[in-house]
Amino acid sequence: MEQLLAARAQMGTSLAFHIAITLFGVGLPFFLCITEGLALKTKNPTWLLLTRRWAKATAILFAIGAVSGTIISFELGLLWPTYTKFAGEVVGLPFMLEGFAFFLEAIFLGLYLYGWNRLSPLVHWLCSFPIWIGGLLSAWFIVSANSWMNTPAGFVIQQGYIVDINPWQAILNPSMPYETTHQLLACFVATSFGIAAIYAVAFLRGKRDDYHRKALLLAMMVAIIATPLQLLSGDLNARFLAQAQPVKFAAMEGDLYTEKGPPLRIGGLVDPKTGQVYYAIEIPYGESLLVYGNLTGEIRGLDAFALQDQPDAVPVIHLAFDVMVGCGCFALLITGLFWLLFWRRKRRIADNPWLLRGIVVAGPCTVIAVICGWMVTEMGRQPWVISGFLRTRDAVTPAPWVGVTFLVFVLIYLLLSSALVWLLLGLLRQPLPQAESIEEIYHEAEESVGV
Amino acid sequence: MTIALLLLALIWVGFIAYVVLGGADFGAGIWDLFASGPTARQQHQFITHVLGPVWEANHVWLIFLLIGLMNAFPIAFAAFMSALFVPLMIALVGIVLRGAGFIFRAYSIRSEGMFARLWSRVFSTSSLLTPFFLGTAAATVAGGRIRLTDITPSDLLFAWITPFSLSVGVMTVFQCATLAAVYLAAEASIHDETQFAVSYRIKALVSGIITSCLGVLSIALSITQAPWLWHGLFVDALPYVISTVSAGTLVLISLIMRYYRLASLFVILETALMLITWGVSQYPYIIPPQLTIEQAANDPQVITILLIVMVIGMVILLPALLFLFIIFKWTPNVHTTDAHRTEVQKEA
Numbered sequence: 001m002e003q004l005l006a007a008r009a010q011m012g013t014s015l016a017f018h019i020a021i022t023l024f025g026v027g028l029p030f031f032l033c034i035t036e037g038l039a040l041k042t043k044n045p046t047w048l049l050l051t052r053r054w055a056k057a058t059a060i061l062f063a064i065g066a067v068s069g070t071i072i073s074f075e076l077g078l079l080w081p082t083y084t085k086f087a088g089e090v091v092g093l094p095f096m097l098e099g100f101a102f103f104l105e106a107i108f109l110g111l112y113l114y115g116w117n118r119l120s121p122l123v124h125w126l127c128s129f130p131i132w133i134g135g136l137l138s139a140w141f142i143v144s145a146n147s148w149m150n151t152p153a154g155f156v157i158q159q160g161y162i163v164d165i166n167p168w169q170a171i172l173n174p175s176m177p178y179e180t181t182h183q184l185l186a187c188f189v190a191t192s193f194g195i196a197a198i199y200a201v202a203f204l205r206g207k208r209d210d211y212h213r214k215a216l217l218l219a220m221m222v223a224i225i226a227t228p229l230q231l232l233s234g235d236l237n238a239r240f241l242a243q244a245q246p247v248k249f250a251a252m253e254g255d256l257y258t259e260k261g262p263p264l265r266i267g268g269l270v271d272p273k274t275g276q277v278y279y280a281i282e283i284p285y286g287e288s289l290l291v292y293g294n295l296t297g298e299i300r301g302l303d304a305f306a307l308q309d310q311p312d313a314v315p316v317i318h319l320a321f322d323v324m325v326g327c328g329c330f331a332l333l334i335t336g337l338f339w340l341l342f343w344r345r346k347r348r349i350a351d352n353p354w355l356l357r358g359i360v361v362a363g364p365c366t367v368i369a370v371i372c373g374w375m376v377t378e379m380g381r382q383p384w385v386i387s388g389f390l391r392t393r394d395a396v397t398p399a400p401w402v403g404v405t406f407l408v409f410v411l412i413y414l415l416l417s418s419a420l421v422w423l424l425l426g427l428l429r430q431p432l433p434q435a436e437s438i439e440e441i442y443h444e445a446e447e448s449v450g451v
Numbered sequence: 452m453t454i455a456l457l458l459l460a461l462i463w464v465g466f467i468a469y470v471v472l473g474g475a476d477f478g479a480g481i482w483d484l485f486a487s488g489p490t491a492r493q494q495h496q497f498i499t500h501v502l503g504p505v506w507e508a509n510h511v512w513l514i515f516l517l518i519g520l521m522n523a524f525p526i527a528f529a530a531f532m533s534a535l536f537v538p539l540m541i542a543l544v545g546i547v548l549r550g551a552g553f554i555f556r557a558y559s560i561r562s563e564g565m566f567a568r569l570w571s572r573v574f575s576t577s578s579l580l581t582p583f584f585l586g587t588a589a590a591t592v593a594g595g596r597i598r599l600t601d602i603t604p605s606d607l608l609f610a611w612i613t614p615f616s617l618s619v620g621v622m623t624v625f626q627c628a629t630l631a632a633v634y635l636a637a638e639a640s641i642h643d644e645t646q647f648a649v650s651y652r653i654k655a656l657v658s659g660i661i662t663s664c665l666g667v668l669s670i671a672l673s674i675t676q677a678p679w680l681w682h683g684l685f686v687d688a689l690p691y692v693i694s695t696v697s698a699g700t701l702v703l704i705s706l707i708m709r710y711y712r713l714a715s716l717f718v719i720l721e722t723a724l725m726l727i728t729w730g731v732s733q734y735p736y737i738i739p740p741q742l743t744i745e746q747a748a749n750d751p752q753v754i755t756i757l758l759i760v761m762v763i764g765m766v767i768l769l770p771a772l773l774f775l776f777i778i779f780k781w782t783p784n785v786h787t788t789d790a791h792r793t794e795v796q797k798e799a
Contacts, residue, residue, distance in 0.1 A: 077532035092522020399536035
């Protein structure tokens with residue numbers, strides 16, 4: 001396999017795996033904080049049973065997220081040494097801050113997972129705050145480093161040297177607010193739909209007791225807040241991209257030519273060679289309306305840019321973008337329907353099997369949406385690794401055998417994913433312990449964790 | 452002292468923390484691999500119990516080392532990463548598999564099932580391999596085998612394989628095993644697990660003595676293979692070499708006299724001194740003998756910001772970390788040891 005392609009494939013696989021896992025690593029602790037808080041307030045053991053169950057899933061997902069994150073931090077250097085030379089000089093700070101935030105998470109997660117009967121219930125609950133706050137912060141920092149690659153800032157190039165470095169300015173680069181908001185919301189959307197999907201399956205199988213009801217309602221409650229915000233943030237993101245990264249925008253919208261009042265192309269195969277978009281559904285003036293709010297806005301197509309500055313996977317970028325938007329809209333529709341039916345049936349969860357199946361489908365859809373979104377971000381930035389400053393092919397390692405390491409890592413990811421799925425399914429099938437009071441659960445807790 | 456050197460010293464402190472904490476985690480995995488006999492299962496449980504709350508935090512120190520070097524010494528970091536591609540990739544696979552193996556085993560539904568046994572092996576085997584490759588990678592840097600220019604493909608593949616680096620790699624494995632055995636002996640004695648304390652004491656003594664022999668061998672090999680290091684050891688770092696040896700002797704003495712907590716302190720001291728010795732003997736080079744710390748340093752302003760951020764971060768983190776260790780390492784856990792002891796009695 002060609003060196004550059006192998007390195008890109010390995011990095012892409014690693015990122016996709018890491019992001020898919022850490023969505024839950026960041027999102028679940030927030031849910032733990034809510035459910036344990038509710039348990040302490042209402043003294044209802046059901047909330048605490050949910051917390052205990054989700055804490056186990058968090059422990060597993062967090063650990064896998066941590067090791068897959070270690071892979072990324074090594075691979076940045078091992079696969080892209082020239083990139084780290086450049087990025088290290090300017091934008092090392094958010095990486096370091098991310099390290100601290102992650103450290104905070106790891107320390108308090110250790111206390112949380114193993115401290116059920118060593119800490120008082122209140123202190124135990126308080127330990128959940130640094131976990132989810134640390135998780136959000138570390139996601140924020142690392143995505144700000146990524147946004148810097150899209151819109152580099154905080155330095156000047158003089159005679160081939162990087163000078164006038166300002167790390168704060170690098171963190172506060174133009175894309176940062178858009179990208180970080182989108183990713184943080186994604187954690188909430190994916191986690192809430194992930195949880196909802198699991199309990200919707202239970203509902204379909206007739207398990208409709210208080211435990212499953214509480215879990216589904218809480219998940220859908222977070223979903224109805226996070227999903228509309230996510231779509232709004234996506235819209236702001238796209239409009240920003242149209243200005244700040246027009247090449248990426250043209251690729252994701254499938255705009256081959258500069259047009260006034262272009263249609264919105266949904267789906268279809270973009271073929272830059274023949275200059276055609278096949279099988280797309282076109283909504284006249286749609287793209288112009290979305291970007292400018294009028295019918296005559298001009299959007300630069302790929303033809304406005306030099307061939308060597310265009311991404312190499314335009315058809316994939318366009319489809320990934322549409323899949324992301326489609327999945328997001330589907331999730332919004334489902335959560336909207338759920339709450340509509342909930343209120344119309346006087347606060348009872350609708351037992352419509354099609355709605356429940358819709359929730360089950362929306363779970364994986366939201367994760368797919370996030371992965372597709374990252375495919376747009378990363379593939380759409382090509383051929384640059386640091387937009388306008390360093391080309392991906394100039395950043396790759398000279399070391400041989402990258403094809404081999406790519407295969408090794410694909411095998412590792414397959415192994416980890418299957419073990420993870422197996423273990424989480426097993427965890428779900430475990431019978432629920434019976435408990436009379438929350439004190440009893442706290443006291444009995446440690447025996448079943450890790451020992 | 453320049454700001455770059457100050458920052459490197461701070462990174463080095465993080466590196467020492469990684470070796471004394473994360474290294475011991477590897478060591479515990481090694482003892483897990485060699486746990487045999489009728490108490491094998493209890494030994495596995497004991498190790499899972501000891502590592503559980505702290506292993507994630509212990510391994511974050513490695514990220515500090517990586518990111519600190521990347522931000523403060525980007526040229527050197529890029530050179531390390533190109534030249535050490537093979538050993539670091541293998542170590543990375545090991546780090547991933549051991550973390551995953553540990554959590555999969557700890558959270559397996561049936562602790563004697565196929566799934567748990569398989570991942571248990573993955574955890575312990577990769578705990579043995581990873582420190583070896585990390586040790587050889589470190590020795591490749593110390594031995595002056597990293598080249599900045601005229602790198603040939605065979606350099607990229609084989610530069611890290613020398614008798615010196617292999618010897619240091621094996622020594623690293625035994626050092627991790629010693630650290631873990633000393634801590635485990637101390638932990639067992641806190642929990643009144645006399646049987647385990649006795650067994651880890653012997654393990655600590657044996658692996659400690661083997662580590663010292665490998666240390667002598669590595670130094671002997673460095674005369675021809677890593678002359679820069681050899682020179683540094685005896686010109687600049689001799690007091691540190693002597694202190695390291697003395698601390699090592701104190702570890703052995705306190706183990707013999709069964710002062711396990713004292714032995715833990717001395718083994719931390721000995722490891723720290725060993726790494727300080729390396730640092731001092733390599734000074735002023737970051738890549739001996741081609742690139743000095745000052746030449747590789749990033750813009751002083753960037754380093755200043757990084758330094759301030761690291762100090763503030765540590766001020767926030769260290770109390771939390773201390774709390775974690777006090778809760779789980781200095782407080783005997785009546786609850787689990789009771790359950791555990793009844794189990795042991797039942798089998799006896």
